[in-house]
Amino acid sequence: DGGITQSPKYLFRKEGQNVTLSCEQNLNHDAMYWYRQDPGQGLRLIYYSQIVNDFQKGDIAEGYSVSREKKESFPLTVTSAQKNPTAFYLCASTGMGLIEQFFGPGTRLTVL
Amino acid sequence: AQSVTQLDSQVPVFEEAPVELRCNYSSSVSVYLFWYVQYPNQGLQLLLKYLSGSTLVKGINGFEAEFNKSQTSFHLRKPSVHISDTAEYFCAVRIPMDTGRRALTFGSGTRLQVQP
Numbered sequence: 001d002g003g004i005t006q007s008p009k010y011l012f013r014k015e016g017q018n019v020t021l022s023c024e025q026n027l028n029h030d031a032m033y034w035y036r037q038d039p040g041q042g043l044r045l046i047y048y049s050q051i052v053n054d055f056q057k058g059d060i061a062e063g064y065s066v067s068r069e070k071k072e073s074f075p076l077t078v079t080s081a082q083k084n085p086t087a088f089y090l091c092a093s094t095g096m097g098l099i100e101q102f103f104g105p106g107t108r109l110t111v112l
Numbered sequence: 113a114q115s116v117t118q119l120d121s122q123v124p125v126f127e128e129a130p131v132e133l134r135c136n137y138s139s140s141v142s143v144y145l146f147w148y149v150q151y152p153n154q155g156l157q158l159l160l161k162y163l164s165g166s167t168l169v170k171g172i173n174g175f176e177a178e179f180n181k182s183q184t185s186f187h188l189r190k191p192s193v194h195i196s197d198t199a200e201y202f203c204a205v206r207i208p209m210d211t212g213r214r215a216l217t218f219g220s221g222t223r224l225q226v227q228p
Contacts, residue, residue: 004155031214040121042202042218043156050212058215090155094214099144099163099206101216103155 002027004104006091011109013078013085021076021107023091029102030095032074036060037088037106046089049074078109086111114139114205118219125193126227133188133222135203145186146204146216147177156202162186173197198226 004025013019025032031050035043045058049068063082068074074093078085088108092101119134137143144163148156160171167179177188186203200223204216 006155033215035218040220042116042118042220043216044218045215048213048215050214056213088153092156100146100158100161101214103148103157105155106153108153 004091004093004102006089006104006107008107009105011107013109013111015111016080018077018079019109021078021089021091021109023074023076023104024072025074025091025093025102025104026072027093027102028071028095029093029098030071031093032068033092033094033101034058034064034066034074034076035090035092037090043090046076085109114143114207114217116203116205116217116219118201118203118222120222121220122223122225124225124227127195128192130191131189131193131197131224133201133203133224135186135188135219137184137186137203137205139184139205139207141207141209143205144208145177145179146206147171147175147186147188148202148204149173150200150202150221152199159188159201193224193226195226195228197224199224 007022033048034046047066049055065077091104094101115138117136146161147159162179170176203219
């Protein structure tokens with residue numbers, strides 16, 4: 001079955017540590033996205049990538065970094081510069097000719 | 113820039129009763145409109161979308177939504193809810209002319225709580 005996988009499902013981080021969240025898709029989509037979800041705030045765009053080896057900042061990119069070395073993969077690194085990283089992180093993708101985005105199951109990050 | 117307002121953060125309703133979840137948007141250009149559903153600790157699943165044409169859109173799980181251009185609204189409705197409809201619902205917009213970023217702008221969500 002085609003879809004988007006995210007790992008791990010739950011992640012715990014100590015303050016000052018960088019952590020990397022994985023996102024993989026086998027839908028052959030060209031564009032991939034990372035959103036952050038906080039209670040009562042909906043989803044906010046962190047980074048997006050339209051093509052391999054290229055990505056752009058979204059609305060809340062500070063404290064995050066990404067890479068897009070392969071079409072199927074778009075990992076997100078939450079750095080120690082992110083002041084309030086505890087949140088639910090969602091990866092999404094879309095393809096040429098598609099209108100909607102498809103979402104992965106999410107990763108819940110908790111800073112201890 | 114566009115924005116989405118979901119007027120109710122929580123909507124409690126009894127099983128088999130009808131429900132309406134409200135969504136208003138702001139945009140200076142035409143938009144695509146979406147409703148997504150999120151079950152606890154899961155990703156988002158598309159319920160329905162409006163691109164153009166008929167203003168009444170039918171989606172999965174018996175949901176439908178009506179696009180009202182003059183009111184800039186896209187309210188979601190279901191005539192009879194089930195316990196299994198308990199979830200968070202998100203309204204979102206996308207600008208058709210934005211063929212580059214293709215990102216969605218989301219509302220803050222409405223938690224639907226169906227009670228027996």
